[in-house]
Amino acid sequence: MNRQVLSRAFSRTAPFRVVTPLIRVPALEKRWKCELYLKCDQLQEIGAFKIRGAANFALQLTDEERRKGLVTHSSGNHAQAVAFLAHQLGVKAFVVMPENSNKMKIANAKKWGAEITLCAPTIEARLATANELAQSTGGNVIPPFDHPWIVAGQATCAMEVFSEMNDVDVLIAPLGGGGLLAGSALAAKHYSNQTMVIGAEPEQAQDGYLGFNSGIREEKVMANTVADGLRTTVGITPFEIIKDEVEDVWLAAEERIVPWMYQMWAETKLIMEPSSVVPFAAMDAQQEKLKGKKVVVIITGGNVDLAHLPAFVS
Amino acid sequence: MNRQVLSRAFSRTAPFRVVTPLIRVPALEKRWKCELYLKCDQLQEIGAFKIRGAANFALQLTDEERRKGLVTHSSGNHAQAVAFLAHQLGVKAFVVMPENSNKMKIANAKKWGAEITLCAPTIEARLATANELAQSTGGNVIPPFDHPWIVAGQATCAMEVFSEMNDVDVLIAPLGGGGLLAGSALAAKHYSNQTMVIGAEPEQAQDGYLGFNSGIREEKVMANTVADGLRTTVGITPFEIIKDEVEDVWLAAEERIVPWMYQMWAETKLIMEPSSVVPFAAMDAQQEKLKGKKVVVIITGGNVDLAHLPAFVS
Numbered sequence: 001m002n003r004q005v006l007s008r009a010f011s012r013t014a015p016f017r018v019v020t021p022l023i024r025v026p027a028l029e030k031r032w033k034c035e036l037y038l039k040c041d042q043l044q045e046i047g048a049f050k051i052r053g054a055a056n057f058a059l060q061l062t063d064e065e066r067r068k069g070l071v072t073h074s075s076g077n078h079a080q081a082v083a084f085l086a087h088q089l090g091v092k093a094f095v096v097m098p099e100n101s102n103k104m105k106i107a108n109a110k111k112w113g114a115e116i117t118l119c120a121p122t123i124e125a126r127l128a129t130a131n132e133l134a135q136s137t138g139g140n141v142i143p144p145f146d147h148p149w150i151v152a153g154q155a156t157c158a159m160e161v162f163s164e165m166n167d168v169d170v171l172i173a174p175l176g177g178g179g180l181l182a183g184s185a186l187a188a189k190h191y192s193n194q195t196m197v198i199g200a201e202p203e204q205a206q207d208g209y210l211g212f213n214s215g216i217r218e219e220k221v222m223a224n225t226v227a228d229g230l231r232t233t234v235g236i237t238p239f240e241i242i243k244d245e246v247e248d249v250w251l252a253a254e255e256r257i258v259p260w261m262y263q264m265w266a267e268t269k270l271i272m273e274p275s276s277v278v279p280f281a282a283m284d285a286q287q288e289k290l291k292g293k294k295v296v297v298i299i300t301g302g303n304v305d306l307a308h309l310p311a312f313v314s
Numbered sequence: 315m316n317r318q319v320l321s322r323a324f325s326r327t328a329p330f331r332v333v334t335p336l337i338r339v340p341a342l343e344k345r346w347k348c349e350l351y352l353k354c355d356q357l358q359e360i361g362a363f364k365i366r367g368a369a370n371f372a373l374q375l376t377d378e379e380r381r382k383g384l385v386t387h388s389s390g391n392h393a394q395a396v397a398f399l400a401h402q403l404g405v406k407a408f409v410v411m412p413e414n415s416n417k418m419k420i421a422n423a424k425k426w427g428a429e430i431t432l433c434a435p436t437i438e439a440r441l442a443t444a445n446e447l448a449q450s451t452g453g454n455v456i457p458p459f460d461h462p463w464i465v466a467g468q469a470t471c472a473m474e475v476f477s478e479m480n481d482v483d484v485l486i487a488p489l490g491g492g493g494l495l496a497g498s499a500l501a502a503k504h505y506s507n508q509t510m511v512i513g514a515e516p517e518q519a520q521d522g523y524l525g526f527n528s529g530i531r532e533e534k535v536m537a538n539t540v541a542d543g544l545r546t547t548v549g550i551t552p553f554e555i556i557k558d559e560v561e562d563v564w565l566a567a568e569e570r571i572v573p574w575m576y577q578m579w580a581e582t583k584l585i586m587e588p589s590s591v592v593p594f595a596a597m598d599a600q601q602e603k604l605k606g607k608k609v610v611v612i613i614t615g616g617n618v619d620l621a622h623l624p625a626f627v628s
Contacts, residue, residue, distance in 0.1 A: 021335070026359065038372045041581045045340065125352040269356045269616035302583035306576045307628070312621040
């Protein structure tokens, strides 16, 4: 993907995304002896970065295609992104959600007027139901990560970072389906001369780590992590980019994720969901690589179910 | 207090306070049909606005006075403010805390190196212990709210608002000891032509409301509210200012405070402590006065004990 594809994604999506703030956390800078900035993308109106890719995709459909509605399947933040976007564009959203999705996430998608179809909680049932809906409505399916338009949209997050700071040494993003990490790596390639891009993945969903190190995409790794946004397998398009453009993938110990979540809430007063703190849980084992560096961590989302928080652990 | 006193407090405290952001919340703007900004003072390094007044006080002591240490008594955010400030100034902090203070707040004061003395949980024991400490150390007591220097320091919060926006119609601040509300009213008087300043108080700690309406300061009203920062009685100095310069005091229904806290967390991804959401719980009964207006609410703090959160209610 060349620079022009990214720069067009940047202009195209501008009306639908917030340029989120970069904040410093003095207490953590002492811990890692680095200059640390959080790119607070949980401050998007839907509480997550996912609006970036969804907008870049939907805005490249024709008017006629869009008028038939936007279809997607997701148990989480991508569902909200598509629902919000359809609302802003004045079209319908048809969202397939697994029947075991948490009620808050279903309510959030409904809040924007999406029509929700529940299905069995398997990837096969989700795809089949979404395809049926696309056929019956004529609407296009907006994929959650495995498409170049989605990757280019997610790249706008790191592009915002580089437009504010041109001397970032290390940029760290969580790795789930890979859209954000691949987009960040492309943004660094085209808009920064010196930034190493690192992915952070839970040990309990390490398909990205294994694939990155072997060079062959892993499809069957058990995902059993509290970081619900990162349970997906890395997509084909993101994997090809990550393999070539990402510097490294770091693993986070599962038992450190919830403590880091609450520590970040306490230190920053900003809500971060478990997936968003996976980079911090991974950084502790990489102290030497951070020392003296200018580091940016992308905070991907803040959609936690406040009625059912994980037990407090420090 | 004249304009010069405030403007000197503004310059004096600048190195110790963060100019906190004003953020808009689209979902709430629809609810109240107004333009709504949150002044996010929980993003101060200590997680609360209290650093403003404490800094303005401590910086007016002589070097010799300061060298003997800063003494205070508090079960909450003021303790942290004094501990943080002493740490920044390189002097000792002696903080008296009631023995039933929550462990997180004690730990937060200790984090900055304060020497903690526990005492019986009565105001008499707190004052007596703080005075003994002041005598034995020679340090000065930094009062939490009832002093003109504290009021002028807290005024810097609204001064920051007016320096960014000169057309605020309504500014709402929680009312506890009254330092922030009195300071905000003085800031509006000297730095804004059109702003009505409103206090918001829990029904279960309505001494400020009663005093404001009768013109006579109330000293003995039972305070039994989840908004722990607002359980104090309005001080003598703040009361005199509030009586003359504040437009109105609105009451919040106790049972709406916790639901508003969680709603604000969900809508903004920003942690607010119960005291900070009292304005929202009070605003619902005042819809007509807000419609079409430009409204700023000061968010006073985000120091909640994450290990012991109130049960979720929506």
